[in-house]
Amino acid sequence: MKNIVIQTLLILTVAFSTLNAEYSKPVKVPSITYPLEFDKNFRVIQRNCQWCHSFGYITNQGKQSQEFWRASVVKMRDVYKAPITKADEEAIVEYLFKHYGNGKLK
Amino acid sequence: MQRREFLKTSLVASTVLLGLPLGASQIRQPLDNYKISKYIFPEKNPLIAHSDRPPLLETPRSSFTSAITSNKDFFVRWHSPKIKTHTFISGYRIAISGEVNEPLYISLDSLKNDFEAVEITAVLQCGGNSRSAFVPTTSGIQWGSGAMGCAKWRGARLKEVLKKAGLKSDAKWINFNGSDEAAFYKAPRLIRELKIDEIDDNIIIAYEMNGEDLPYLNGYPVRLVIPGWYSDSWVKMLSEIRVTKDYRPLYYMDSAYTVPDNETESESHDKPAKKRKPITTVNTKSYIGFPTRDTKVKANENTTLKGVAFDGGSGIKEVLISADKGKTWEKSKLGKELSKFAFREFEYNFQPKHSGKLTLMAKAVNNLGEEQPFAHEVLWNKGGYKYNGIDSVTFEVVK
Numbered sequence: 001m002k003n004i005v006i007q008t009l010l011i012l013t014v015a016f017s018t019l020n021a022e023y024s025k026p027v028k029v030p031s032i033t034y035p036l037e038f039d040k041n042f043r044v045i046q047r048n049c050q051w052c053h054s055f056g057y058i059t060n061q062g063k064q065s066q067e068f069w070r071a072s073v074v075k076m077r078d079v080y081k082a083p084i085t086k087a088d089e090e091a092i093v094e095y096l097f098k099h100y101g102n103g104k105l106k
Numbered sequence: 107m108q109r110r111e112f113l114k115t116s117l118v119a120s121t122v123l124l125g126l127p128l129g130a131s132q133i134r135q136p137l138d139n140y141k142i143s144k145y146i147f148p149e150k151n152p153l154i155a156h157s158d159r160p161p162l163l164e165t166p167r168s169s170f171t172s173a174i175t176s177n178k179d180f181f182v183r184w185h186s187p188k189i190k191t192h193t194f195i196s197g198y199r200i201a202i203s204g205e206v207n208e209p210l211y212i213s214l215d216s217l218k219n220d221f222e223a224v225e226i227t228a229v230l231q232c233g234g235n236s237r238s239a240f241v242p243t244t245s246g247i248q249w250g251s252g253a254m255g256c257a258k259w260r261g262a263r264l265k266e267v268l269k270k271a272g273l274k275s276d277a278k279w280i281n282f283n284g285s286d287e288a289a290f291y292k293a294p295r296l297i298r299e300l301k302i303d304e305i306d307d308n309i310i311i312a313y314e315m316n317g318e319d320l321p322y323l324n325g326y327p328v329r330l331v332i333p334g335w336y337s338d339s340w341v342k343m344l345s346e347i348r349v350t351k352d353y354r355p356l357y358y359m360d361s362a363y364t365v366p367d368n369e370t371e372s373e374s375h376d377k378p379a380k381k382r383k384p385i386t387t388v389n390t391k392s393y394i395g396f397p398t399r400d401t402k403v404k405a406n407e408n409t410t411l412k413g414v415a416f417d418g419g420s421g422i423k424e425v426l427i428s429a430d431k432g433k434t435w436e437k438s439k440l441g442k443e444l445s446k447f448a449f450r451e452f453e454y455n456f457q458p459k460h461s462g463k464l465t466l467m468a469k470a471v472n473n474l475g476e477e478q479p480f481a482h483e484v485l486w487n488k489g490g491y492k493y494n495g496i497d498s499v500t501f502e503v504v505k
Contacts, residue, residue, distance in 0.1 A: 027148040027191050027322045032158040051289040052187055056157035060248050062238075072245060079357065081290035 034059050041095035048084050048092060052076070058100065065104040069096040132241035133484045135498055137250045138399055142166055149321040151178040156247055160184035161323055165252035167499075170395035171412040173441060173449040174227070175255030177316050182323040183232055183253060183337070185296050188287040190343070191322070198327055200267075200311070204281075204349035207272030214327050217313060220270075221262035224310055228333035228447035229256045229416045230340060233363055233385040237490035239481060242375050244490030251393055251497070256416070256449035259331045261312035264305055268349075276351045278302055282330055282339075283346040294357035298339045299350075300332075308333045308447070311344060333447035334419035336385050336491075338363045359384045365487045372485030387418035390478055391494040392425050392452070392470035397501040405461050405503050411438070413497070414449035415470035423475075425452040428467045432480060432496065435469065458503040465500040 034055035036045065049058070061072070070093050076082045077089070084092070143155035147163060154164035163182035169175060199211040231254035238248040247253075268280070283297045300309075312331045313320065320326045325342030332339050338358065365371040366379030373379040392415035403409045415422045421443060426435035441451030458464050471477040481495030 029147060029161055029191070029323075030145040030158060032143070032145050032155060034157075052293075054157045054159045056155070056162065057247070060156045060162075062243065062248060064243055068243065068245075075245065079294065079361075080288065081292045083290075 032056065037099040039095065039098070041091045044088050044091040045095055048082060048088055049076075051082060052080055058096070061100065063100055063102040064096075065102055065106055066093065066097045067106045069093050069101070072096075133239055133481055133486065133493075133495065134241060135239060135481050135495070136236035136493065137238040137248065138167065138499075140164065140250050147182070147323060149178065150180075150182070150323065151176075153179070153181070154250070154252065156249075160187050160189065162247055163323070164250060165255060167250075167252065167393070167398045168395055169252070169255075170393050170414050170449075171451070172395070173256060173414060173444055173451045174316060175257060175449075177257070177318060177321050177324070180230075180255040180257065180315075180321070180324055181232070181253045183247075184286060184323075184342070186286040186288045188289065190285055195327060198345075200328065200344055200347060202267070202271045202347045202349070205274040205277035205351060206268075206349050207274060208270075210267075210271045212267065214313060217262050217267070217311060217328065221266050223260055224263055224307075225258055225260045226308055226310065226331065226333055226447065227256065227258045227445040228308075228331060229254060229388065229449055230331075230337045231255075231388055231391075231416075233336040233338055233491045234489070236493035236495075239484065239493045239495060240486060240490040242486075244486075244488055246490050254393075256414070256444075257315045258317070258444075259310060259312040260314035260317075261310040261328070261331065263307060264309045264311055264330070265307060267311060267347075268305070271349075273302070273349060277349045279350045279353055280305065281346070281348040281350060281354065282341040282344060283348070284325070284329075284341045284343040285345040286343055296338070296341070296358050297354075297356055298330075298341055299353065299356065299359060300339075333445075334387055336363070336388055338385070362489065363491070364489065365491055370485050371492065372487055374486070375488070378488050385489075385491050388416070389492055389494045390417040390422075390470050390472045390476045391415065392468045392478065393497050394466065394468050394499045397466075397499055399499065399501060401501040403458060403464070403501060403503050405458050405505055408455055408457050411454040411456060411466055411468075413452055413468055415452055415468075416447070416449050417470070417472040417474075417476070419446050420473040420476075421446040422450040423471045423473050425450075426469045426471070427454045427456075428469070429456070429464070431465070432467055432469070438468070461503050461505045463500055464503050465498055467496050467498045469496045 077084045140154040156162035169179045202210040235253035236251045329342045364382035366373045367381040367383040394413040396412045425438045438452040438454040
């Protein structure tokens with residue numbers, strides 16, 4: 001019994017040291033804050049969008065029409081499978097068009 | 107020292123900021139005012155950071171004076187938020203399965219030692235590079251023109267790797283998948299398929315970029331290199347090659363990364379084309395690296411404009427420069443051709459006569475005689491792909 005324990009420990013030690021030696025390229029991607037406007041719908045943005053991407057994806061798009069933002073939100077749900085409810089969809093589109101809209105519906 | 111007569115007319119020309127005729131089409135010069143981020147990503151110089159997760163990094167204009175883009179300046183584009191940050195390298199395998207005689211699990215060591223190492227210098231450009239030129243705005247990242255770079259890639263020929271596995275007689279398609287993962291299991295993977303007859307000797311599985319390991323953010327440890335093709339096909343962190351008999355419908359080949367399958371590859375905003383084809387071969391393009399919009403040039407002194415030009419593999423025949431909105435053009439001096447698929451440097455000496463704003467434009471012509479259109483002549487497609495309008499830089503001339 002004692003032997004087995006020692007053997008196991010030995011194997012683990014060897015395995016662990018190998019891993020340590022061979023894991024390479026320890027990399028850490030910096031975390032950037034892309035500031036968004038704050039309002040009552042901000043929490044809806046927080047809970048739906050960040051599963052897949054940073055807020056940089058939103059600010060990068062520039063000021064766009066309501067139709068543009070609607071299509072983006074629908075794509076996130078239909079293509080990328082983000083679990084966005086109908087109610088949240090409305091809140092997100094309202095938020096994006098209010099703060100990142102160009103004033104045009106289409 | 108060359109005195110350019112036509113520069114005398116340039117003061118008038120340059121009063122229009124972008125030096126382009128207005129009206130007709132809504133396609134414009136791509137955005138050129140993105141700021142370099144203060145955040146530094148691993149193995150990278152400070153770049154334009156459109157996103158940290160997934161990382162989207164754009165190379166600033168000033169890097170494009172050289173035929174080789176350094177690994178530290180090279181652009182980055184991932185689709186999925188989950189990118190393995192640690193790799194147990196001796197355990198890394200590329201799995202080759204499907205219609206093969208012998209499924210293989212190739213290690214990095216085997217790729218380096220069991221196959222001939224070949225090198226090719228080639229441009230890697232995102233299909234959506236310069237997308238911000240398109241109006242109406244299309245979906246996708248609104249890149250300026252720095253989602254491209256050129257590197258010397260070293261690796262094993264894909265053909266040889268497939269030969270080792272042995273393709274069965276009914277094998278027709280080769281699927282490539284990387285080890286990055288989407289947030290949601292059911293989201294489409296960025297898998298690309300190549301038809302067997304599309305595979306030539308230039309296609310390699312690269313493990314080196316400019317003489318070093320691939321940077322983590324550029325697909326360490328291995329990526330597919332398809333010279334002449336847009337980067338969506340150059341699968342990063344390549345981990346699976348699957349050989350099939352039939353084409354498998356794929357989001358990233360049937361819907362995303364497609365253009366209309368018509369002669370002009372264009373469509374209107376109200377009437378998107380139904381029949382589409384994957385973007386594949388890169389079109390003719392040039393880009394000025396110096397001067398930039400921040401440059402101040404002295405009047406009555408010699409200055410050398412520098413840039414890079416490329417196409418999908420016929421090679422660059424000439425790059426022309428205009429100082430009068432494209433009415434007249436003069437030849438620039440081309441640098442050495444590193445490969446048909448590489449950036450070709452060009453330079454042009456000029457001596458501005460007056461202080462004020464000056465606009466210079468560059469237009470490349472490839473060996474097939476194809477030349478870049480003016481920005482306003484580029485036709486719209488809903489993905490905002492393949493923009494290759496004539497480049498234009500406006501800078502200040504001071505006394």
